[in-house]
Amino acid sequence: EGKIYLNAQTWSVISGSGTVEQQKKAMAAVKRHLLKDFGPLLLSPAYSEPDPLIGYLSRYAAGTRENGGVYTHAATWAIWAFVLQGQPELAYKVYQGISPIHNGMNPGRYLGEPYVTPGNIDGPDSAYYGRGGWTWYTGSAAWLDKMISERILGIRPTRAGLVIDPAIPPEWKHYSMTRKFRGTVYTINVSNPRNRSSGIHELQVDGSIIQGNVIPPQPSKTCLVQVTM
Template identity: 45%
Template sequence: AMLGHGDQAYAYLRAYLPAAYNDRAEIREIEPYVVCQSTHGKSSPKHGVSRLPWLSGSATWTVFAISQYILGIRPEYDGLRIDPCIPSDWKGFTARRRFRGKMFEITVVNPDHVEKGVKSLTVRGEAMEGNLIPESAMKETNVVQVVMG
């Protein structure tokens, strides 16, 4: 996602998520929705078996990667940056996020089916320059419209 390849980033994410292994649940031996700490590799006699569910920091990093780099909703010192990197076949997405005590209702549309790039960003109907919402433009509730392109 950091390189701007939304299709590839999403493919890697899908391959990593626990649901990708549901067809091998009897091999994994853990809950099908859990990110575990380790999985036996190909050289192990227990290849594919996962161990230590619920003891991994990977779940936190997964949420971080999805929210801040695929959806691109990233808190920064100067404000809230909206910089999505999504699969080209996505029409867009919606998200709600609280930032510095204020609510953001974000709608991203992708009419040109690009993987990355913000053509326009408005907050409560007011056009912003670039893809950063500065703190000075934030109110208690912020309806954000993003057009990719």
């Protein structure tokens, strides 16, 4: 019980610890042992009885909350780690697994609001596998928003400027986003005619081509950004 924990694997990638090969093995273990239909489990196998060395999470029923359930905080970091590993399809699979919009399509199973991020989703050891819980009561909502906008859509602020670095499903043809950054409102349109998951072919800001994928801070109040992958 408790042979593998999600956070140890994902943060080996996010923090840059270990070798590249070790990081690949860590995320391969996440895919093999933890990634389920409703996102990655926090740990596996679940604890079947309280363990005083582990503490309170082992007192939850197997498959619920932190004890073998999908704990949304940790699941969002799996999105980040898979993107860093160059595996956008798995990052998106994690997003779909924990998305209240996606899971809300089956309300009889999910039981949670389709417009609120849940704190957790029951894992396969629970009699209620796929049930959402602790909605309106989780800081992971901000993390999920951050992972969608900055890691999947790939639009994130840095000291040098606004980075455009998508990690999307290759079948996506287009997406748009509005982002305020250092007093400027950026309207960003991304087209994907080559069915790519990542990389930028051309970046234009107000009609001018920008080299690379970083938009330096702009003096104007609004900017129109056209991105071709």
